[in-house]
Amino acid sequence: MNRLFQAVLRLFAAPRVDVREDYEKMRRLQRQMAALPAQRYQALDRQMTSEDGSHIIAARVFLPKEKLRDELLLFFHGGGWVTGDIESYTPACATMADLTGCVVVSVDYRLAPEHPFPAGLDDCYQVTKLLLDDPLIAEIDDPDKIVLIGDSAGANLAAVVSLLLRENRHRGVSRQILLYPVTYWDHNPQTSPFASVRNHGTDYRLTDTEVREYMELYVPDPGTRRDMRVAPLMATDFSRQPRTLMITAELDLLRDEGEAYGLALAEAGNEVRIHRVDGALHGFIALPRFSKSLREGYAVINSFLNGDLEEAEAESVVEAEGT
Template structure:
């Protein structure tokens, strides 16, 4: 990437920054409006359903069917947005793209958001949906639970990793595969104290900043002592054995790059099958880019190869 393009990206990122604590409700509303326009950019058939969370409440799920179904896999998707923004409406274009480009059904989970519902509410919702489908895949029209693949981007990647850990620890069936897209895996994003070079190098340059990540974490986990929990920071887990085959995609211009890759290496060191791929010229949030964007095309080439290997 040229120096001029990097400068342009930094300028755009800075112009679009906001105060997470003060503006999160306005961001939610803006995301929904942007996702709805123009409606012609996706035509993937969808239907809405519900799944039961452990405490009995209903979790909305939106299912996307590809224009051409090429695989029997179901991608169970947890959206990003720092556990505070994002929902099945704002992620509808991204999930429609995911369904079409993978040839899979995609089930997007509308988990509860902080600060109204802090940790572990969102995780409980994702866990409940995943556990229910893995125990009874017939609810999703499947006969083989190994066809269920967990997918999450950013905070959603964090939730997918935490769900896999929680399933194994609870003695329940673990998914055969997971795709973690530039996930949050650590609790410290302060450039002065973070152990990761990408936080120090990229923490104030592009789309996502260190301050924003820390603000998101503060809203998601109001009690600082809990932020070191393996279910908030999966990289802190002492036992990473028995986890799904994992594809970990990182973005080279993302402050989360190093911690995501560190989690992939930790999974591999624990005996799991892992592929780590860095999208060198990509910013945080690749999966939400338009279909013609080169980083998105590269991402789906790698995802397609991973899915092609099967369970």
Template sequence: MTRPGSPGQPPVNRLTSAVLSLFAAPRIDMRADYEKVRRAQRALSRTPRDPYRFLDQAVRGEDGHEIPVRLFFPRTLTKPGVLLFFHGGGWVTGDIDTYTSTCLTMADLTGRIVCSVDYRLAPEHPYPAGLQDCLRVTETLLERPYLAGGADPEDITLVGDSAGANLAAAVSLDLHRRGVTLPGAQVLLYPVVQWDHDPRTSPYDSVRAYGTGLRLTALEVRDYMAMYQPDPALRATELVSPLAAEDLTGQPRTLVVTAELDLLRDEGEAYGRALRAAGTPTRIERVDGALHGFIILPRFSRALARAYDHIISFLEGDMADSRPLEATTDGADR
């Protein structure tokens, strides 16, 4: 495989491209068909049969609406603390039902309670509705830890994948900006942290290398972003694009995990380096051969197993990168 974005070179060879195309999602118009995608996801989701594995609760929003949350309990509770999870889906799709299997896996493999948040979705509820829900649940858990087993703030870890990782990063930024107690750590899985995913203008090679024909396309990310934040002038603000934040100090210790064959790879790793430069203890890992969305894969998946190797060791306090990763060379990093 050639280096993505190398002048005059394709990002992957023809055989690799043909194999990867097997994993490409059919192209749909997300702005027109997001409801169909939601219905399909729910039809494929699995609700756990064991009633002792999960508990549904709700947190009341500031305007009185209820924010559903679901607590998942591991088969063997071996570690203290709570993983507060924000699901992916481009701020438009996904919910606690479609991520139930993923959260059960997370609870079992980490030995910790997982609390999944069913935040409001765009386009019916554009920014900042989903972020406000995530903030409300986070602050409630920090203020009343008995709601999730008595975890101290230091033992609460924000976890998000894709758009959920964007929300986790934004929650941490907002809490710090307001001088509120922060969780002890955050795990950002293939996060979207900046607004520009047009291959013609993006500063990141991975957008051009992997922005078409794979699990997630650049056009889909742009559709999601347009539904989440309809005002183009506000998409570069820090709570929508955390990489644009002028002040990244005071953030929780962070693990960033990216997928090699993902258009969001370079920006996620750039965010990790920016956090590190601002003084935040940060670990940056890349899962080789992985596509966007690997956290929802079955437990026997090699990519999932490798990702959990990093997650579990990070939760145990290991902050050392497993290997050095090459930074982008086009001046995109902070």
């Protein structure tokens, strides 16, 4: 990328905030931005009960303008496990439903710091199990039609849910779509093993400082951050995972750890496609529909949903994507 274009992109970088102090303001701002302009969409709100019966987990079901597929996309939103909810992600989920032709179910899992790890993960795991055990809850007749999808921290939750389903010998999903996920615990540019943290951790959409602040709120105990339920790249067994589409953004500090996770899945014998969106920033799935990055992302997602990996070997798929 040339220096002029880099300088222009920096003008649109998120202003520096202290996530630990400003997360409530960030939540309010996200909801306000999601409401402007008003968007037409078809949605139904649903409620599910937590495993221990202590609280209700809300979900919003988005119906596409034209249903083109039978798959149900079970979506976990991003926001560093601290911000984001079904309100602030409503425009992105309405877009997802329309551009894939799928029903989308967005899960309103509990957020840190009010509910630190593993609260949000427990909610996502519970909803996934409920739908796998009784897909008729979501008005589908086959659990194999459930596709996990998440972005950023939500993609982290999706990846961990898939690992836990296997670990607990529960029926898993057949496919997962991970959009620029958090997969590792260390985002200090001085100690991170990933070049993208050093190269893209101070500019553009998301900074390494912000990621570390999100992590501190989500997992206050530093010793717990290496747990595979927080950092799935720390898992010791990547076998028997769903067919996976890994989408990363070129200018995202999380790029390399996401691709490393995709490679780890592929090396364990899973079917994986890794696609890097050139010139894209972190969070591009929430951009307007005319965005080039968003259009490219959905072209790859639709190709994946069409079953392009059905007969592909993981290694050859990874090589074909040039990663």
